[in-house]
Amino acid sequence: MSLLPLNGPDDQRLSELAATVDVQRDPEELALLAGDESVVQPVVPGAAVMARSVEDVAATMRWAHTHGVPVTPRGAGSGKAGGCVPTPGGLVLSLAPMTAITVVHPEHGYAEVEPGVITETFRDSMEHEHRLFYPPDPASLDWCTLGGNVATNAGGPVALKYGVTGQHVMGLTLVLADGRVIETGRRQPKDVAGYDLTSQIVGSEGTLAVIVGVRLGLLPIPREVRTALLGFSSMGEAASALVDARRAGVLPRAMEVVDPVALQRVRSTWEHEGSPFGVDEATNALLLVEVDGPEGTTEAALQAMLDGMRSGPNSVREASSAAERGALWATRREMSKRVKRGALGWVTEDIAVPLGTMPSVTAELADIGARHDLTIACYGHIGDGNLHVNVLWETEAGAGQASAAVDDVMALALRVGGTVTGEHGIGRAKTKWLEDRLGAPALALQRSLKSAWDPRGILNPGVAL
């Protein structure tokens, strides 16, 4: 059966669906469900379902499967790759109204949530009500949803020590493409019964099944956290420090970088806009590092890491209060806005590369910028090999060069063995590089797995593959 998109909000098939679930047909409301935080052009869907229960989702998928209507599951729309931009005439299936934290089992170390729970709401609830720690901290944590985090395998700074979202997903409740409901996963750390369906769904961007429940592992709150800003005279020294820290046997929970170009763009505003630390003229690259652990252990860990760094840092400033620490992270989180200030336009890419290639990759990124007469400013999760590469232009001519520069950035990432997306996803924005990344036989296999999950191809067509 081929896909039969809706012919707008008045499509007759919707009346059947509207008898059981909340169907949204108001064009103004639908326009709010058309896009995300990426450069992908928004598409107003044919209609939308506001799901409030597993049964709502199951009924929607049974209907879509019967009628061949393409369905795009959607959380908050904070994605950066167009993964929730629907197809023309497609149905958006919003999980945002499913906001319950359904179960918390401190003694087992897990909680179960509906997909629409805001990440920060969950983290705060676990910390303040249960003294438990849910590590993942994507930049949009104050408005993104846990279901979306699972669908994109969201990262964030503390992924360095604690892993990305997938590492915390113990199990899922899924509505399959035909409306059947299954559970995947486990309730304890270990289980080897059956294939790992959970990991297959993590990062699959709504193309294999609809996530209607998530079981998340929880850790004890770290008793100590120690945060320091390290200044280096060059990006090469900062990148080497990462390798040295590993050699010293210390896995910091976060290691964030600001490269010389990005630092130059924010330097003048760094201090008076809230950073508790100045940045002297000898400093051309910054690392924000954070270690955590049981009581009485982090001072030694930070020191061991610093002792292991063979060149630099030339300055170390440790946050001496929670307020200072908060200000430092706020500054880091605002980098995305700060580096773009004054630019006419920009593209932000999200490459990840093998750790040891970081010094040469950062040098080559600067060359790519120079070659295309564009500014390339980087920051990101250097400890994970993950750089957010901002290609910025100040003139209309620059805009014309951006696409070629981005192609060069991607080619560089692939040439050194890295990837075209570390944490943002393929979505609709990056499908053009996917075959180069995976190879044709692996991509063909992925398509056949997609067919096993979704034989009629109704789930988020055009995304991820």
Add this chain to the structure above:
Amino acid sequence: MSLLPLNGPDDQRLSELAATVDVQRDPEELALLAGDESVVQPVVPGAAVMARSVEDVAATMRWAHTHGVPVTPRGAGSGKAGGCVPTPGGLVLSLAPMTAITVVHPEHGYAEVEPGVITETFRDSMEHEHRLFYPPDPASLDWCTLGGNVATNAGGPVALKYGVTGQHVMGLTLVLADGRVIETGRRQPKDVAGYDLTSQIVGSEGTLAVIVGVRLGLLPIPREVRTALLGFSSMGEAASALVDARRAGVLPRAMEVVDPVALQRVRSTWEHEGSPFGVDEATNALLLVEVDGPEGTTEAALQAMLDGMRSGPNSVREASSAAERGALWATRREMSKRVKRGALGWVTEDIAVPLGTMPSVTAELADIGARHDLTIACYGHIGDGNLHVNVLWETEAGAGQASAAVDDVMALALRVGGTVTGEHGIGRAKTKWLEDRLGAPALALQRSLKSAWDPRGILNPGVAL
């Protein structure tokens, strides 16, 4: 096409295969490739291929795919669930001769190996030649292979802190059922391009593809390791200590348990057979705990964990030398043999249950033993919720009860939300409980994924599903 097994070592189809790869037809040699370490009855294969290269494996699979011959990939045969026991007339594909460590990149934090590398050989090479740490430590590490570890997602004591084998697999080279070769995975911590094929293969017991190369992540060698044997007056107290340690914010790298029945069976031999520690009469359960970390951090971590335990331990004995530590672990590793001493027969099961259910589960296991007039002795990786349950009998009548007792053990594990295998695998030994564990729709989905990978069903039929 249906399967067309070999009609023994003289099957004509083998001559075509033998023209390109090393085919083993000697009945005595084939008998050595018939079984594993499980209770599953060995099956002598129709023939075997001793693979020495990726091309050997690809040629074998192209041949098997053309002729419909069932193929069972095999490492060292250390499995505990019959996952490498072939079908009658099947071909064993031995990866044991592929023993090269092909690439080591300390600066990127990974190495690449052929599947036949012995786990301990790899761990020792990384530690002594590169000062790097490959954590997984399954009990058979001195003879099992890394390819087999990936195929079964092998565990071991330090999985508590570092995760099971799958957590360290960054990528795989696979020969597909039809002989095509693909690569999966990544060379840095993060990558969200495409579905996670790597995790699907981990634990799939040779039923989806043949693993011919493994990229393993490496960590710095922990600078300090601290090991202590804790005595408790009851199993309930030992089980509670696990929950308390988590609450104290300490994740030990290992937390192993010996339950009262197992302790009773080894107590008399504990000391004079090499344990550096005595076990006094007030002690009815033991925890072997180990913490590691950067220099100067583990004393505080161990103390924080002990301070957090609300009832007991009533004795704490810390290993004061590497020799003591080694002897303690040797004692733990020999538990499997020691508890069976004097028994007429036994079955060893491998359940895993939610952490908070551990006190009640251990009590119910004792009840099951009493009900069937059998001895049930447990040890295992309690920090992961993973217990090795030894059902022992001293009489022929007991042997007749064992099967019903094992059914009760499995039903208990499932009733509390746990699983029928924590780290040994489904193989052929546990398929009877798989539908109860997964549910019919999830099992059907697993079968359709199997078909996407292996459309003709030639890879290890009868195993895992």
